[in-house]
Amino acid sequence: MGFSDLGLSPDLLRAIEDAGYTTPTPIQEQAIPQVLMGRDVLGVAQTGTGKTAGFTLPMIEILGKGRAKARMPRSLILEPTRELAAQVAENFEKYGKYQKLNMALLIGGVSFADQEKKIDRGVDVLIATPGRLLDHFGRGKILLQDVKILVIDEADRMLDMGFIPDIERIVGVLPKIRRTLFFSATMAPEIRKLADKFLMNPKEISVAKQASTADTVAQHLVVVGSKAKREALRSLIRSENVKNAFIFCNRKRDIGTLQKSLVQHGFSAVALHGDMTQPARTETLAKFKNNEVSLLVCSDVAARGLDIQAVSHVFNFDVPSNAEDYVHRIGRTGRAGMTGRAYTIATPEDAKYVAAIENLIGKPIPRITPDDVDAEELDMSDVGGKRRRGGRSKGKPEAKTDEPKKTASAEKPAAKKAAKDKPVSEKSTREKPAREKSARTEPRPEAPRHEPIRDRRDEPKRERDRRYSRDDEPVEVTAGFGDDVPAFLLRTVKLKKSA
Numbered sequence: 001m002g003f004s005d006l007g008l009s010p011d012l013l014r015a016i017e018d019a020g021y022t023t024p025t026p027i028q029e030q031a032i033p034q035v036l037m038g039r040d041v042l043g044v045a046q047t048g049t050g051k052t053a054g055f056t057l058p059m060i061e062i063l064g065k066g067r068a069k070a071r072m073p074r075s076l077i078l079e080p081t082r083e084l085a086a087q088v089a090e091n092f093e094k095y096g097k098y099q100k101l102n103m104a105l106l107i108g109g110v111s112f113a114d115q116e117k118k119i120d121r122g123v124d125v126l127i128a129t130p131g132r133l134l135d136h137f138g139r140g141k142i143l144l145q146d147v148k149i150l151v152i153d154e155a156d157r158m159l160d161m162g163f164i165p166d167i168e169r170i171v172g173v174l175p176k177i178r179r180t181l182f183f184s185a186t187m188a189p190e191i192r193k194l195a196d197k198f199l200m201n202p203k204e205i206s207v208a209k210q211a212s213t214a215d216t217v218a219q220h221l222v223v224v225g226s227k228a229k230r231e232a233l234r235s236l237i238r239s240e241n242v243k244n245a246f247i248f249c250n251r252k253r254d255i256g257t258l259q260k261s262l263v264q265h266g267f268s269a270v271a272l273h274g275d276m277t278q279p280a281r282t283e284t285l286a287k288f289k290n291n292e293v294s295l296l297v298c299s300d301v302a303a304r305g306l307d308i309q310a311v312s313h314v315f316n317f318d319v320p321s322n323a324e325d326y327v328h329r330i331g332r333t334g335r336a337g338m339t340g341r342a343y344t345i346a347t348p349e350d351a352k353y354v355a356a357i358e359n360l361i362g363k364p365i366p367r368i369t370p371d372d373v374d375a376e377e378l379d380m381s382d383v384g385g386k387r388r389r390g391g392r393s394k395g396k397p398e399a400k401t402d403e404p405k406k407t408a409s410a411e412k413p414a415a416k417k418a419a420k421d422k423p424v425s426e427k428s429t430r431e432k433p434a435r436e437k438s439a440r441t442e443p444r445p446e447a448p449r450h451e452p453i454r455d456r457r458d459e460p461k462r463e464r465d466r467r468y469s470r471d472d473e474p475v476e477v478t479a480g481f482g483d484d485v486p487a488f489l490l491r492t493v494k495l496k497k498s499a
Contacts, residue, residue: 006032008061011098016057019094025050026207032058035181040202042195043183049207051183052091052307055151060096062149063124068102071119071142073126075149076174078133078167080157081301082107082278083285085127088153092125101125106132109278116141130158130166137173147174152198154304155184155191156324164194171198188324213327213361216334217314218341221354221365223376226347230261233317235370236343237267237295244288245313246332247297250320258317259297269295272302303328307335316344319353323360351378 003016003024024032027045034041035058045051059075068074079085089105096103104118106128112135119126119142126133126142136142150171152158158167180198184191195202213219224232233247249255252273259271270293272284288296289308296302297317303325311333320326326344333340344365346354358364369375 001029003057006057007036008032008057009064011064012057012061012095015095015098018097021053025054027051027205028054028057030205030207031055031181034203034205035059035179036061038179040179040199041181041183042187042199042202042204043181044187044204044206045183052088052153053095055153055181055183056088056091056095059125059149059151060092060099060101063101064099066124068122068124069146070122072146073104073119073123073142073144074146075125075151076133076144076147076170077125077127077151077153078158078163078170079127079129080154080161080163081304082109082129083281083301083306084154084304085129086282087307089127092127103127106136107278108132109281112136112139130163130170133170134166137170144170144173145175147178149179149181150174150198151181151183153183155182155194156188157184157304157328159188159190159194160322168197213330214334216337216339217330218339219330219365220341220343220368222343222345222368222370222373223348223378224345224370224373225376226349228373229317229345229347230258232345232370232373233315234262234265234267235373236315236345239371240313240341242294243310243312244291244294244308245296245315246302246311246329247295247315247317248303248320248329249297249299250318252299254318255297255299262295262297267295268293269297272296272298274299274301300325300329303332306332308332309335310338311335312340314340314342316342319344319346319350319357321353323353323356326357327361346378348376348379351380352383354378355380355383 001024002022003013006024006029008016027043027049031041031043031054035055041055043051043054055077063074066074077085077088079088085105085107089103092101092103101124102118102122103125104115104123104127106115106126108129108131115132115136119136133142137144152167158164180200180202182191182195182199182202222232222236237245247258247269249258252275255271255273259269262269270284270287272281276284284296285306287293300320314330314333316326316329320329330340330342333342344354354365
C-alpha cells in the first residue's frame with residue numbers, strides 16, 4: 001500500500017514524495033484513514049516508526065479546507081519538551097509546503113511578543129508545551145473555543161513530567177465536539193484511564209508489543225566498577241565505528257563533567273539538558289544534526305521523539321531508573337529501517353534497574369566486556385519481590401523454611417488460651433478487692449471555689465489586666481440584674497379602674 005491509497009490530496013502526496021518517502025509505516029497506514037474519518041485514535045507503536053507523520057499528514061489534509069480566525073487556533077498539538085515541539089513544527093513545514101496553512105510554536109525561552117504576533121494573525125496549527133500555552137491563555141492572548149483537533153503526543157511522558165493537571169485544565173476549556181488523538185511508544189494503565197476521560201469511542205491502534213524495542217537495534221550491557229565507567233565509555237567509542245551517538249546521563253550535573261572529560265581526551269562532544277537556555281539548546285541540536293560534532297551528551301530531554309537520521313550509536317552512561325526510558329533512549333538509533341547499536345554501562349549496584357528493563361522488554365541484554373577494562377558482576381542480592389513500575393523493588397524475598405508461617409490471627413487464640421489456663425495466685429485475688437474498696441471509699445476532691453465578685457475599678461490598670469487575662473478561668477456571675485435595676489422598672493404604673 002502506498003500513500004496514494006490513504007485518501008490524501010495530490011499536493012500532500014507531492015510533498016511526501018519530495019521528502020523521499022514512498023511507503024507508509026504500519027502506524028501511518030492504520031492511523032491516517034481513521035483520523036480522516038473523524039474518529040478519535042489511541043496509537044501505540046515503537047519509537048522511530050513514524051508516529052509524528054501519522055497525525056501531521058491527516059491534519060494537513062483536514063485543515064486545508066477553511067481559514068483560521070485571529071487568536072483562535074483550529075488545531076492544537078501538546079508536546080512534553082521544546083525540542084519535540086520544534087521537531088513537529090519542522091514536519092508541518094516539510095509536508096505542508098504546498099498548503100496555505102499558518103502555524104505557531106509556543107515554547108519557553110522565546111519572546112512572548114513574537115509569539116503573540118503570530119497568534120493575532122490567526123493560526124491553523126498551534127504546537128505548544130502545556131506551561132507556555134497556559135501562560136498565553138492566562139493573559140487572555142489566545143482563545144481555544146475553535147479547536148477542532150487535539151493531539152497529545154508522548155502521553156506517558158506527560159504523565160511522568162507532571163503535566164496531567166495542566167492538560168486537564170486545557171482540555172476543560174476546549175470544545176466538547178472535537179477529534180482527540182493520543183500517540184506514544186508506551187501506554188501505562190494510568191494513561192489508559194486518562195484516555196478514557198478525553199477520548200470518545202477511540203480506535204485503538206497497536207502495531208507492536210507495548211514497550212518493545214526495535215529489532216534493528218543491537219543491545220549490549222557492560223558491567224564495570226563505578227570508577228571505571230568513563231574508561232569503559234572511551235574504550236567503546238574507540239573500538240566501535242561511531243559516526244554519531246547519543247550519550248545519556250541521569251543527572252544534569254554529570255552531563256557537563258562528562259562532556260568536558262570527553263573533549264579533553266580528543267572527542268568531539270557537546271552537552272544538552274533542560275537547564276540550558278533555548279537558543280543554546282537549539283544551537284547544540286543544530287550542530288549535532290549537521291554532523292559538526294559526533295557526540296551529544298544529554299539528559300532524558302533528548303530521549304523522546306527526536307528524529308535525527310542515521311544515528312549509529314546510543315550509549316547509556318547511566319542505567320535509567322525508569323525502565324520505559326530505556327526504550328525511548330535506544331530508540332534514537334535504528335530508525336526508519338536502519339540498523340543501530342545501543343550500549344548500557346552498569347555498575348554492580350544497578351542490578352534492580354537492569355532486571356526491570358529486561359522484564360519490560362521481555363529478553364535479557366547480552367553482556368560484553370570492553371578491552372582494557374575489568375568486568376564486574378551485578379549484585380543480585382537486592383533483586384526480588386514484586387517490582388513497581390519503573391524498576392523499583394519493594395523489598396527482598398523472604399527466606400524459605402519448612403516451618404509453617406505464623407500469622408497475627410493465629411497467635412491471638414493461642415495467647416488467649418494460655419491466659420485462660422494460667423492459675424491465678426492468692427496474692428492477686430486478695431489485692432484486687434482491696435484496690436476496689438479503696439477506690440470506692442476515697443473521697444472526691446472538692447471543686448475549686450471562685451472568689452466573690454469585687455469592684456476592681458479602683459485597682460491599677462496593670463493589676464486589672466493581670467487578673468482578667470484570657471488564660472484565667474471564668475468567674476461566677478449572678479443571674480439576673482443583680483443590684484442594678486433599670487429605671488423603667490422603678491416607674492409607677494397607673495392601672496385603669498374596671499367598669
